[in-house]
Amino acid sequence: MSLLGGGILKGMAVTLRNFVGSYFDRDRLTTNDYAWRAGDSLPQHAGEYPKEEGEQLRDTTTVSQYSRNFPMLLHDEGEAMDTIRCVACQICERECPPQCIYIEKSTEKMERGGNKAQFYPAKFDIDVSVCMSCQICVEVCPFDAIVMNSQFELSTSNRFGGLLLRRDDLLKSNGYYHKIHPEEAAARDRRMAEEKAAKEAKKKAAAEAARKKAEEKAKAEAEADDKKQEDTQ
Amino acid sequence: MSSATATAPNYELIQQDGLDTGLLEVSMGPHHPSTHGVFRMDVKLDGETVVDLSPVFGYLHRNHEKLAENMSYLGSMPFTDRLDYFNSMTNNWAYALAAEKLVEIEVPERAEYLRVIMAELTRLVNHLSLVGFFVNDLGALGTPLLYAFREREKILDLFEQASGARMMCNYFRFGGLRNDVPEGWLDRAREVVDRFPVFLDEYEKLLCENEIILSRTQGVGNLSRDLAISAGITGPMLRASGERYDLRKVDRYGIYDRFQFRVPYSDGDVGDCYDRFIVRMLEMRESIGILKQALDGIEHGPVLGNAPKVFKPKPAEVYGRVEAPKGELGFYLIADGTPKPYRYRVRPPSLINLTVLRDMCLGQKVADAVIILGSIDIVLGEVDR
């Protein structure tokens, strides 16, 4: 160190550079307005925040498409309760680490989308004041019925129950899911279609095998009958 | 090194005629801004000199271990995020590593690379903010810390894109990772990594030669190598005391044996606050080197091995440890054949590094006690669990 205080001067030069630079280069701004980051190559937030009270947010663009917040229930296109995917198997309720899910199974089964009749959740509550956004419910769900929402404007003036989301608050369409998490939703749909196709192929193969077996059996029986007839003759 | 118990230096109260110079007991914390959370030190002062000090823990205790013992193996993965909430990725890795030893799952190649990338990014985040907080404790309020946080945000954006959350990532699974990174993520990561040295140069210019930092940190909070080893100090703090012990080199867990990197350590047998600060700055450079190699070497493939659907290991005992940014983070698991661990233990580097806090602070000024605590690098989520 040649000059006493030289290190400090060097440091001051850095802060000056950052200070002046922040007028020209957004990267040098230490506090970043989210709206400013739109169009940057790196952060994917095309975000905006209401500048004035009451200004409506475009719900789907406020956060990155990869961000997750609290779970929601999916239904396919159509009336929400008619196409709900959840069959109230209660796996998520069991696996939820902070135990924030509460499910009551329906008493009777319901048919949806031409599939086998299944139960549905009569009650499905998620206490988002307990939920820790870990996504384990999504992972364990075998029916792709629960996924993560990215909505974060959840503040409420009701202390009791305002943060307890009921089934009907949680129900969101698959279209909405595609809007908030396009990549993830597309991948999920692809996988579901593949699984369905595989299942159908398996079913078909099983049916084919059963038909063949039945044919062979019939053939064998017929042959046996023929033989019997021959014998009697 | 055989006698390892702490001995306070013989201290005689300065008595002047006509002056009542009693000892002053100060309770620093739990809401002291410099204590990085809810940590309390009971300090006995003579004037400004620290005569005695005893750390008080437990304000953030939630018995993580008991929670985990009443939960499936997978269920406590998100809770590990909340141990050292700056470094959720390395916490996840330590737990996954221990659990993988229980059932011997093979981790796919791509997942191993991504694990290294995530862990090294985490190390950058941790050291960066630690340096920011450290100079904050020295009195450089705000500016260096905000520069650090500005860069940290870029890495947290990467974490969010990969895992869905900035800090509570919950990204690792037994046998790999939860999901693959989205398309284009690796390019964005490379962009961040390539631009990082530019910032580091600037940061070093800002801090490393600053006379105030030099005079405040050099010779303050001395920790000898023998005491550091005996007290189980790990991580940058140990290496600043002259012991070259890095689990990435010793255990070579994951695929760390494939990368060329050096382990920064101070030559000499005693480390002070400045050594600890500089070792962390140097480690960031090495992390960037590892990241570049990993980003070059990664190939396409699956990210999740053939993990069993129901995780139910046979009775066994394992201890898995990784080099977390704060030191050796270990998980000790005892399985008894049920889906819940019989015993689940976290070896918290932050807590054990605090063993020597008293030894380092005795005889120093009270303002220096704050710096010494800052140089240890603790996160109370991990200290108290």
Place this chain on the structure above:
Amino acid sequence: MAAPGQSQRPTAGGSHGVSERSHEPVLQQFPEAEWDEAAGAIIAPLGQARALAEWLLGQGVDYCSNVTGVDYLEREVKEKVTGEDGKVETVTRTEPGRMDVVYHLYSMRKQTGPLVLKQRTGREHPQVQSLTPVWRSCELQEREVYDLFGVDFTGHPDQRRILMWDEFEGHPMRKDYTEPFDYEWEPTPHDEILDKHQRGKVIV
């Protein structure tokens, strides 16, 4: 130190380059020590743990990484025993409850480890020797074991509660600990959820 180019990967369950027989010299030196094959641990003979630790320190085991307690309740074990006449019988025997204190030891200088050392004691008034005078890193961790398991460490320089407050009763990490049902919460809609889980979960 492993040479940088060396690309020998440790196996998943392996002991990281340490020879599997590292416990044998210990058993030679202390013939009363037991070797628990299943756990891979040396069980220190009663009252000799401190001497064993000091001997290990002299052998270069300079780093005690992890200290923890394990609580085993009394339980019934069913075993199949082949009798003299060749008949296989199922015998039920009661395994007494016990308390283990586990130490994971490494050598920094030689870069070897782990060597697992256990001190075994009963569940009622558990008492073991403190190894803090040997390895300083045990100081806070043994305090934690004292706090959460109630194990008494003789020779510990500063044994008091660490994570729980001083007036706290009981030792929460013990398997038979029941949490006192004295929580007060406001009548929020969480209650039915909490109640359901309270009913559904057996708190041991």
